[in-house]
Amino acid sequence: MTPLASYLLVAALLFSIGLAGALTRRNAILVLIGIELMLNAANLNLIAFWRYGPHPERMTGMIFAIFSIAVAAAEAAVGLGLVIQIHRHAKTTDLDAMNRMKG
Amino acid sequence: MSFAFYLVVALTVAGALAAVMLKNTVHCALALTVAFAGLALLFLQLDAQFAGFAQILVYIGAVAILVVFAILLTKGSETPRDGVYSHNWFVGLVIAAGVFAVLGWAVMGSARILPHETAVPTVTVLEIGNALVGRYVLALEIVAVLLTAATIGAVIVAMHEKEGKS
Numbered sequence: 134m135t136p137l138a139s140y141l142l143v144a145a146l147l148f149s150i151g152l153a154g155a156l157t158r159r160n161a162i163l164v165l166i167g168i169e170l171m172l173n174a175a176n177l178n179l180i181a182f183w184r185y186g187p188h189p190e191r192m193t194g195m196i197f198a199i200f201s202i203a204v205a206a207a208e209a210a211v212g213l214g215l216v217i218q219i220h221r222h223a224k225t226t227d228l229d230a231m232n233r234m235k236g
Numbered sequence: 237m238s239f240a241f242y243l244v245v246a247l248t249v250a251g252a253l254a255a256v257m258l259k260n261t262v263h264c265a266l267a268l269t270v271a272f273a274g275l276a277l278l279f280l281q282l283d284a285q286f287a288g289f290a291q292i293l294v295y296i297g298a299v300a301i302l303v304v305f306a307i308l309l310t311k312g313s314e315t316p317r318d319g320v321y322s323h324n325w326f327v328g329l330v331i332a333a334g335v336f337a338v339l340g341w342a343v344m345g346s347a348r349i350l351p352h353e354t355a356v357p358t359v360t361v362l363e364i365g366n367a368l369v370g371r372y373v374l375a376l377e378i379v380a381v382l383l384t385a386a387t388i389g390a391v392i393v394a395m396h397e398k399e400g401k402s
Contacts, residue, residue: 180282
């Protein structure tokens with residue numbers, strides 16, 4: 134197995150773990166943790182393709198990964214702010230208990 | 237693949253599994269930090285030094301701390317009595333396993349035609365900086381605006397509303 138294929142498999146495994154976490158947990162913060170893991174798996178793919186693909190001196194994959202990290206940080210800030218506000222409003226972060234849109 | 241690769245992969249996957257499976261939410265956040273550190277080590281193994289250290293700074297330094305703050309502010313560290321998994325957890329698990337099967341099948345099926353450059357790329361921080369303010373300056377500006385808007389938005393969303401004020 135080539136190194137790139139093993140990195141891609143690791144990224145696929147991390148993505149699936151994150152997806153399983155986002156789909157099975159009840160706490161909204163744990164769902165956000167799962168989404169962060171999925172974003173990181175995508176970043177690992179970008180970096181692996183940059184390293185083993187042709188023309189690494191153009192830095193396309195790495196710059197893409199750096200921008201992706203920045204966007205993921207913005208997503209985490211907004212998502213956690215929303216969770217805090219929902220907790221203040223509904224007194225819970227249990228997603229199974231949040232079944233009304235009008236509070 | 238080297239022994240160090242398997243060691244780092246084992247650490248990362250164990251951290252990720254613990255982050256989504258542990259009962260106590262604070263322990264989940266700490267396991268998430270382990271997974272982020274393992275990913276940073278994987279980036280360093282891929283000769284992407286800048287991305288690896290950016291990963292440590294942004295994820296371990298900022299996102300993990302933010303998650304811990306959110307957990308403590310929402311009293312999420314208390315384990316609920318009726319389990320930590322959603323009532324339809326089995327469907328989620330099946331979907332995740334299916335996604336992994338499809339991704340693994342696609343990777344293994346195309347393993348022979350994947351590119352494999354052996355030359356180690358040497359990218360200095362100076363080159364990255366020049367690229368950021370040269371070729372990628374528009375993307376840099378957009379990300380700057382996005383980060384500003386997201387920070388202000390997060391503060392406004394999480395701001396405490398006074399009683400009696402609409």
